[in-house]
Amino acid sequence: MCKSCGMIYTASNPEDELQHVQHHHRFLEGIKYPGWKKERVVAEFWDGKIVLVLPHDPSYAIKKVEDVQELVDSELGFQQVVPRCPDKTKTFLFISDEKKVVGCLIAEPIKQAFRVLSEPTGAESPSSKECHRAWQCSNVPVPAVCGISRIWVFRLKRRKRIARRLVDTLRNRFMFGCFLSIDEIAFSDPTPDGKLFATKYCNT
């Protein structure tokens, strides 16, 4: 396992080594975003902007999203997850002033979600961060509109409200002409970081 980027690979396998070099670089340096002529800027801030990418966008945009998703998934330890309806997936990229992709949110339409049940020990208990994804969900579905399948911020840019701004922008842009309420959005299988963020964002 590489001590800097965390990737597990076989050092004697050239294919594995190449993959590692790529991941290592992206993990430490981030992913560059040179800028596109026809980009869909959906929000602008003092420290960057948010660009929306849709499934039928030009291949350079799709390729960029795939690169980001690859980095995010390997950081999250996800296996290749095929989105349920790739035709309706919306990807929001937060681009920093240094022209790097420093945040990513991937959302898809859903019909229902399941509430996380509060832990008997309390969310503040010191063990809650260690018991990785061990929380329980209610088995009673509640209606929902938008599922966040991934949310990620570059490790050096965390706690600067980038995730918060991505979700605000998603709520504004997911459905034409309406601002989604917090009850209408859901997070898929959150990580400990994801759960801390979602708890704070949703005030639950």
Ligand code: ACO
């Ligand atoms: N610990 C405690 N509270 C947190 C944390 C954390 N790690 N992250 C966010 N919060 C809370 C804080 O209250 C924060 O406000 P504050 O800084 O004023 O106290 C508030 O949420 C807003 O946080 P942001 O700054 O908007 O969040 P950030 O940009 O740092 O991104 C994220 C949060 C996306 C979870 C980031 O930590 C990350 O990328 N982690 C690794 C990837 C990951 O685990 N993603 C979630 C996967 S689950 C899913 O994709 C559905």
Ligand code: ZN
């Ligand atoms: Zn490495």
